[in-house]
Amino acid sequence: MRKLAPVARAAEAAGYITLHDPGLLDRAKLRSLHAPSYVRAFITGKGRLVDSQGWEWTPQIRNGVLAINAGQIEAAKLAFEHGIAANVGQGFHHARPEHGAGYCTFNGLALVAQEFPEKRVFVLDCDEHCGDGTAFFTKKLPNLFNYSINGTNWGMQQNERSVCRHIKKAPDSFDHYKRALLEGFAKSQEWKADLIIYQAGVDSHEDDSMGSGILSTEQLLERDRMVFAHFHQCGTPLFFVLAGGYQTPIEEKLLPLHLNTFRAAFNEYYSPR
Numbered sequence: 001m002r003k004l005a006p007v008a009r010a011a012e013a014a015g016y017i018t019l020h021d022p023g024l025l026d027r028a029k030l031r032s033l034h035a036p037s038y039v040r041a042f043i044t045g046k047g048r049l050v051d052s053q054g055w056e057w058t059p060q061i062r063n064g065v066l067a068i069n070a071g072q073i074e075a076a077k078l079a080f081e082h083g084i085a086a087n088v089g090q091g092f093h094h095a096r097p098e099h100g101a102g103y104c105t106f107n108g109l110a111l112v113a114q115e116f117p118e119k120r121v122f123v124l125d126c127d128e129h130c131g132d133g134t135a136f137f138t139k140k141l142p143n144l145f146n147y148s149i150n151g152t153n154w155g156m157q158q159n160e161r162s163v164c165r166h167i168k169k170a171p172d173s174f175d176h177y178k179r180a181l182l183e184g185f186a187k188s189q190e191w192k193a194d195l196i197i198y199q200a201g202v203d204s205h206e207d208d209s210m211g212s213g214i215l216s217t218e219q220l221l222e223r224d225r226m227v228f229a230h231f232h233q234c235g236t237p238l239f240f241v242l243a244g245g246y247q248t249p250i251e252e253k254l255l256p257l258h259l260n261t262f263r264a265a266f267n268e269y270y271s272p273r
């Protein structure tokens, strides 16, 4: 989470974004999404499940998580209004209904589907790791679709509204990746998605120690360009979240990769043609 403030500041300084403060999420929304005993533990800082996501609990971490999740709802509203928006946060795609997992506390992707039950929410999850937590929520929320493209073949949960595509590291990885992206675009259209949440993870980058290193900087940028160009042309509202990316030092290694996503979105939606 330490990367979020530097990325927000850099994207604002570059003129790509106007920042909105979403405040803290109304906790009642979490109690209908996750098991109430888990929500209570994380809010109060007491109980067995308090650090189930893998962090040591602090009030600052709790408030950060509540702000990020409030940002999900705010970003969805802005996307409906403007066609494009971002939440400078994570989607928390490993979080399950009963507990956190893999540094993910409350599932902000499922939260959007719960908040807008009349909208069909399609998650295009391009994090290096698959959205296994989101897959559990597709069983609970009929208006949620999870489409994951992953370099790490772990924890894939598939059902009729959760599809995973594993891309192996090979010289032609990016060709397979692009094919999987096009399949995702087609699925979102077939399913008549009203909103796309793009998990623009950069942990598939070749220098990231948490992934399989299937994509270069240029390929990540090309992926972002393809996503924004497609959904802009379709007119389907989209917001993106940063998702994974773990290189350090943040300013030098990670920030430029996340900033590329903002640049690609800005160029697609706001540059004169």
Ligand SMILES: [Zn+2]
Pocket (backbone or CB within 6 Å): 127, 128, 129, 201, 203, 244, 245
């Ligand atoms: Zn990841």
